[in-house]
Amino acid sequence: MGFAAAVALLVAEMVVFAVRSDEPEEETPVDDAAVVEYARRMIVDLLSYSPTDTTRVESALDRLCDDSPDAGSAAGLVEQLRNSGAGSEVRESSIGQIVAHTPDGDRVVSFRIITHVGAFGRPAEKTNHDLVTVRPEPTMCVYRLEMVTR
Numbered sequence: 001m002g003f004a005a006a007v008a009l010l011v012a013e014m015v016v017f018a019v020r021s022d023e024p025e026e027e028t029p030v031d032d033a034a035v036v037e038y039a040r041r042m043i044v045d046l047l048s049y050s051p052t053d054t055t056r057v058e059s060a061l062d063r064l065c066d067d068s069p070d071a072g073s074a075a076g077l078v079e080q081l082r083n084s085g086a087g088s089e090v091r092e093s094s095i096g097q098i099v100a101h102t103p104d105g106d107r108v109v110s111f112r113i114i115t116h117v118g119a120f121g122r123p124a125e126k127t128n129h130d131l132v133t134v135r136p137e138p139t140m141c142v143y144r145l146e147m148v149t150r
Contacts, residue, residue, distance in 0.1 A: 030136040032107065036096040038063070039109040039132035042142050043093070047115050047128070050087040054078045065141035088117045091125070099131070106135045106143055 045060035061074045092114040100108035113128045133144035 030105075030107070032098055035107045035134045035136050035140070036098065036109050038140050039107075039134050039142065040093060040096050040111065042132055042145075043111055043113055043128075043130050043147075044090045046145075047088050047090050047113060049081050051082055051085050054081050057081060063142050065135050065143045068141070068143050070142075070145050086118060088115050090114070091116050096132075102133065104135070105137070106133050108133050 042060050042063050045056040048056045058078055061077065064071050064074060090113060094112040096109045096111045098107045099110045102108065109132045111128075111130045111132070113130055115126050115128065117124055117126050129148045131144075131146040132142055133146075135141050135143045
């Protein structure tokens with residue numbers, strides 16, 4: 001190939017590269033497995049506490065979206081747990097699964113969680129069937145929690 005042909009090819013590649021850089025980048029799809037794991041960690045941390053150690057609960061509450069309807073009720077939760085004398089430990093959790101998508105693109109993840117809860121010196125085992133609504137973008141956060149104890 002001659003010098004002129006090589007220069008022409010190089011110029012053509014630069015034009016294609018310049019045109020491509022103006023095209024919007026394709027959105028990367030949401031990783032549903034990451035959403036399920038994020039929701040699982042939220043629930044497990046929220047249900048793992050003692051009167052002297054609420055760090056995991058605090059970590060879970062930090063994952064709430066700023067506009068979450070649950071943010072207001074979560075404000076005094078840590079203090080209530082500390083004053084309750086109760087403790088909770090997750091014994092078992094099901095593999096979460098996405099059961100719905102909201103119109104806003106949030107994912108609703110369902111879990112069955114078995115906890116060992118101790119209060120007033122009487123431990124008990126509880127089963128929760130929880131729904132966690134995760135907003136995957138722009139920064140993953142939990143929009144809503146629905147916890148049903150049976």
